[in-house]
Amino acid sequence: MNSTCQPKHLILLGIAALLSAQVIGAQGRPVKPDWRPAPPEHSDWTELYYADNAVPPEPAAEEKDRGFMLYSRHYTSLIFDNSVPHGDDKAERLSCRASLGEYESVTFAAYALRDLGAVSVRAGDLQKTGGAQRIPASAIKVQVVEHQHKRLAERAQRHPPPRREFMYMPSWLFERQQIDLHATQSAWFWITVQVPADAEPGTYTGNVTVSVGGRDQASLPLEVEVLPIRLAELRGYNIGYYVRTKAERPTSTQAKFPPWPLEDRFAELKAYGSTTVNIVVHILPEARLDAQGKLQVEIIGSEFEHAMEAYTNTGFAAPPGLSLGGRIMNQLSRLADRRSIAYSEYYLSYMQQLKAECDRRGWQPPIINPMDEVTSHNWPRTYIARNLRLIKQAGFYTELNHYLAYPHNNAEMWRPATLPFLDVINIIYSTGMTPQRQAPWKDCVKIANENGKTLWIYNSLQPGSVQPNSWRFWNGWFMRSFGQDVTGILYYVMTDPHTHPGNNLQDFRGDRDSETLHCWYPPDPDNGMPGGPGIDVACLREGVDDLRYIVTLEHLIRDARDIYENSGPVNQVANEAQDMLKSIVDSFDFSNAPHIKIPTNGTCESEWLERGERDGLPTVSGDYVYANGWTGADYDRARQRVADQILKFHRVIAKEGK
Numbered sequence: 001m002n003s004t005c006q007p008k009h010l011i012l013l014g015i016a017a018l019l020s021a022q023v024i025g026a027q028g029r030p031v032k033p034d035w036r037p038a039p040p041e042h043s044d045w046t047e048l049y050y051a052d053n054a055v056p057p058e059p060a061a062e063e064k065d066r067g068f069m070l071y072s073r074h075y076t077s078l079i080f081d082n083s084v085p086h087g088d089d090k091a092e093r094l095s096c097r098a099s100l101g102e103y104e105s106v107t108f109a110a111y112a113l114r115d116l117g118a119v120s121v122r123a124g125d126l127q128k129t130g131g132a133q134r135i136p137a138s139a140i141k142v143q144v145v146e147h148q149h150k151r152l153a154e155r156a157q158r159h160p161p162p163r164r165e166f167m168y169m170p171s172w173l174f175e176r177q178q179i180d181l182h183a184t185q186s187a188w189f190w191i192t193v194q195v196p197a198d199a200e201p202g203t204y205t206g207n208v209t210v211s212v213g214g215r216d217q218a219s220l221p222l223e224v225e226v227l228p229i230r231l232a233e234l235r236g237y238n239i240g241y242y243v244r245t246k247a248e249r250p251t252s253t254q255a256k257f258p259p260w261p262l263e264d265r266f267a268e269l270k271a272y273g274s275t276t277v278n279i280v281v282h283i284l285p286e287a288r289l290d291a292q293g294k295l296q297v298e299i300i301g302s303e304f305e306h307a308m309e310a311y312t313n314t315g316f317a318a319p320p321g322l323s324l325g326g327r328i329m330n331q332l333s334r335l336a337d338r339r340s341i342a343y344s345e346y347y348l349s350y351m352q353q354l355k356a357e358c359d360r361r362g363w364q365p366p367i368i369n370p371m372d373e374v375t376s377h378n379w380p381r382t383y384i385a386r387n388l389r390l391i392k393q394a395g396f397y398t399e400l401n402h403y404l405a406y407p408h409n410n411a412e413m414w415r416p417a418t419l420p421f422l423d424v425i426n427i428i429y430s431t432g433m434t435p436q437r438q439a440p441w442k443d444c445v446k447i448a449n450e451n452g453k454t455l456w457i458y459n460s461l462q463p464g465s466v467q468p469n470s471w472r473f474w475n476g477w478f479m480r481s482f483g484q485d486v487t488g489i490l491y492y493v494m495t496d497p498h499t500h501p502g503n504n505l506q507d508f509r510g511d512r513d514s515e516t517l518h519c520w521y522p523p524d525p526d527n528g529m530p531g532g533p534g535i536d537v538a539c540l541r542e543g544v545d546d547l548r549y550i551v552t553l554e555h556l557i558r559d560a561r562d563i564y565e566n567s568g569p570v571n572q573v574a575n576e577a578q579d580m581l582k583s584i585v586d587s588f589d590f591s592n593a594p595h596i597k598i599p600t601n602g603t604c605e606s607e608w609l610e611r612g613e614r615d616g617l618p619t620v621s622g623d624y625v626y627a628n629g630w631t632g633a634d635y636d637r638a639r640q641r642v643a644d645q646i647l648k649f650h651r652v653i654a655k656e657g658k
Contacts (some may be wrong), residue, residue, distance in 0.1 A: 048167040051619040057087040066217040072108040076468040076632030079188040099229040101197035112181040120178040126204035143173040145188035231548040238488035240274035257522040266314040272539030278321030286489040297353040314427040322366035351394030373402040390422035399424035405436035426456040456488030468539040475543030589629030
């Protein structure tokens with residue numbers, strides 16, 4: 001919950017006179033610095049260039065002597081390699097608030113006044129004011145923001161065609177020992193504190209040190225206020241990524257990376273806010289008939305067993321998902337005709353054996369999807385209602401994604417047969433008709449609610465996948481505003497992107513307009529790439545934490561109605577909290593953004609505050625805005641209001657003696 005560490009970022013670029021002075025002063029800096037790598041082949045794609053129109057302030061004598069200036073902005077305001085200090089964002093102190101066990105981030109940047117070698121950042125222990133407790137340096141992660149050539153295009157649309165644009169922009173969070181900087185280059189550092197779950201509430205202080213060539217050159221105070229709040233676990237919310245049991249598809253044409261254990265991938269996702277993963281098993285347990293003609297499923301030693309053990313050991317809050325694809329059907333069709341009773345018996349037996357193993361091993365039974373995006377296929381639909389029925393009969397919950405898309409595939413003729421056996425409808429959120437002809441959102445919600453189905457969304461952030469604020473909104477306040485009926489959000493996919501993580505224009509499916517989502521750069525030490533999460537993932541975690549604060553407060557409101565129904569003071573606080581939550585939701589506003597429209601066939605649209613031209617190149621300036629009326633700091637202020645209301649509840653309940 002960032003507070004004083006980040007100055008309020010500009011919504012407008014300033015009054016005309018100031019802006020004119022900035023632009024004039026900025027013309028001497030190239031928008032295409034020499035230090036950048038050349039872009040990949042891009043044929044019909046247009047490269048955009050970020051132009052920071054500010055004039056850096058005159059460095060102080062100390063800054064000239066050490067060779068760099070430090071500045072800080074809210075982490076949702078992207079800092080590029082050619083960004084500069086703006087004069088009102090000097091980094092003098094980093095601070096944040098966090099609850100017990102919570103991760104919280106602050107960021108700052110170093111702007112090089114000359115070429116610098118071996119620049120490094122380290123954090124020391126944080127000491128509690130007036131006490132002996134510490135947050136150890138080992139609980140503080142320092143990451144460097146790395147850039148890539150990244151696509152800004154929307155998903156494929158025919159009318160109008162998408163803009164094919166890309167730019168060299170901040171994307172990844174890597175842990176590096178040191179970096180080198182060219183004169184006038186900025187390096188963006190991301191500091192994340194993990195507050196111990198048993199920390200003593202209070203204020204902890206320490207320092208972040210910047211070194212050049214092995215010598216300490218600057219120190220920034222770091223302050224963390226630990227709140228006496230234990231946030232609710234989101235056991236009723238399935239938020240996370242599809243994860244393949246192999247780091248890549250065996251048939252993938254993408255560059256190969258060293259093996260990355262599934263346990264490590266699960267642990268990273270949980271640490272970054274995921275409450276679940278949807279497991280995509282490449283090779284499901286083998287099915288065979290024994291001498292008596294009984295089906296035997298070889299679970300021991302299978303990828304399924306490995307994945308379920310890893311999931312259980314990771315300790316996710318919600319149950320896993322399991323995507324079967326056509327793999328079980330393909331196995332069983334070798335034993336019996338798919339149209340036969342024998343096939344149904346084999347399918348049921350297969351599922352019953354999976355369920356029995358889950359029960360025996362103490363695994364949370366997965367929520368099973370028998371066929372990915374079934375409505376987009378023709379032949380599998382014949383069997384989907386039956387498969388769902390058999391999966392339910394075996395004791396699992398069920399899910400279908402893209403369920404309300406592609407109505408022209410005779411879906412209305414077979415979809416009603418699936419409803420009695422379907423628990424989760426998983427669709428793309430859209431304010432209007434999608435390219436897959438999915439119905440408008442209100443109609444989808446109506447179908448889910450009238451049939452008693454849980455509603456999830458997936459892959460709903462492609463157009464906003466380079467805009468940090470959108471990730472925070474969609475995984476938090478979205479589920480109390482536009483998505484108030486949603487309890488699950490899934491993203492495709494952690495480690496099998498459609499494009500190379502180091503080159504977003506290198507597509508492996510031949511679809512130049514396909515998803516631009518990147519969750520993680522897999523560790524590749526042989527090529528000097530430590531790997532790490534995308535900025536998107538870090539902001540997803542902040543959104544999930546927003547939701548945890550909201551749910552924590554909602555639980556207190558519920559308890560006030562149930563347990564403290566005769567307590568006037570407690571119920572008064574409950575009423576205040578209810579009104580406050582409503583006021584926050586009501587403050588979202590898309591209307592005052594003439595350069596952005598609420599989409600009619602997508603999830604969100606973002607735009608740069610300014611577009612222009614410099615040195616004969618197309619440029620963008622300012623922030624890349626997700627226009628819902630909020631800035632990055634507004635999310636922090638909203639969270640602080642919720643936290644303060646939780647603390648007020650605690651005080652009033654303590655006075656009631658319960």
